[in-house]
Structures are given as structure tokens and as C-alpha cells.
Amino acid sequence: GIQVEQSPPDLILQEGANSTLRCNFSDSVNNLQWFHQNPWGQLINLFYIPSGTKQNGRLSATTVATERYSLLYISSSQTTDSGVYFCAVRRNQGGKLIFGQGTELSVKP
């Protein structure tokens, strides 16, 4: 099956810093999503981005489908950005959404 690898596994930032999270996947996909799991466990949809670039406030994401990776950028990080960031992919319509192992982000005040 398709493999999803996220890096780094852990990241500690000072408030106000910028960061880049990476997601590599082993096969072509028709769906890629980025999620933020908050400390209470809720997964929040950040981006649906099978290809291209999107921006939402301080967050942006880029997926280069031909090279099988996606990047999540967080600018001017805040303590509320803390939590685990997951990348998940689906190979085809109706298939399973496969998750990476996540990046645990801790933003210090």
C-alpha cells in the first residue's frame, strides 16, 4: 500500500517563528489533506490540496504531485498552533485515507 512519511516528527518553536512541515508519499494520489489535531483530539481540516498551492491566513500549503510531496508552512506561529499536524492521502476516489505519523509541534511563549 501507499506509504506516507512526515518530517520532522517533533518541532519546538518560539512564538513568532516560521516553520515548514513535509509530507512525502510513495504513489500517485487524488486526495491529500492536512489536519491539525488539537490537544483535545479534534482533527481540524486545514487544507484539501491534491495539487497546487493554497493559503489560509498564516498557513499555506503546496503539493507537488509529480514529485510526491506536500509542504505545510506556518508563519508567525502562536501557542494555539501547538498540537499534531497530520498529512493524509487517498490513491483514488472511494479509497482509504491513509495517514502519516504526524508532526508534533510545540510553540513556546
Next chain:
Amino acid sequence: GAVVSQHPSWVICKSGTSVKIECRSLDFQATTMFWYRQFPKQSLMLMATSNEGSKATYEQGVEKDKFLINHASLTLSTLTVTSAHPEDSSFYICSARDPGQGRDEQFFGPGTRLTVL
């Protein structure tokens, strides 16, 4: 985005009892819902795919008699953990796709934390 709810948000039960978890799509109809399990500091693992009006499809290694799934309507799926044991303690999360979005995006409920004593 689409909203998915779960109930209860947490439950503590004695070993040997059964626990039912409900998953609802609040503002859309979901012909397919998904049940995931997450252990501390780990990623989400798909347990089963729940199809409205038909039997669920379980992932390899998931006991269908232990984790009963019913998808009786287009807005409700239930997961029943039968004869729960301490090793079943985990965070259970349901998910659904909103076909009205016109794309293949999946939305998640807030999760149910199960503790079996």
C-alpha cells in the same frame, strides 16, 4: 466545512460491558462513514468503512464481532464495542465525506475516549 458529531465524548466502563458510540453528520448526508482508532502518541488507524444500508467493511486484523458497526441512516453510524476489555481502551474517531462538496474531502468527529477498567 461539513460538521460531524460524536457521542459520548468520553466513557468509562467496567470490563465485560458493551459500549455504543454514535457518529452523526449534522449538515449533510453521508452514505459512507469511517471509524478510526488512535492510541496515545500514534497516528490514526482505519478500523472499518461503514456503508448506509449494508454491511461494514473491516480492515485486516479488526474483529468484526468485537466492533459492531451499524449505519442505519444517511446521517448516523454507530460503533459498539462488545465485551470491552482494558486493551480496547483508546480514542475512537469517526469520519465522513460530504459528497455535496464536489470533492473528496473527509471530515472528522471530535472523538470518543474509551477507558475500560
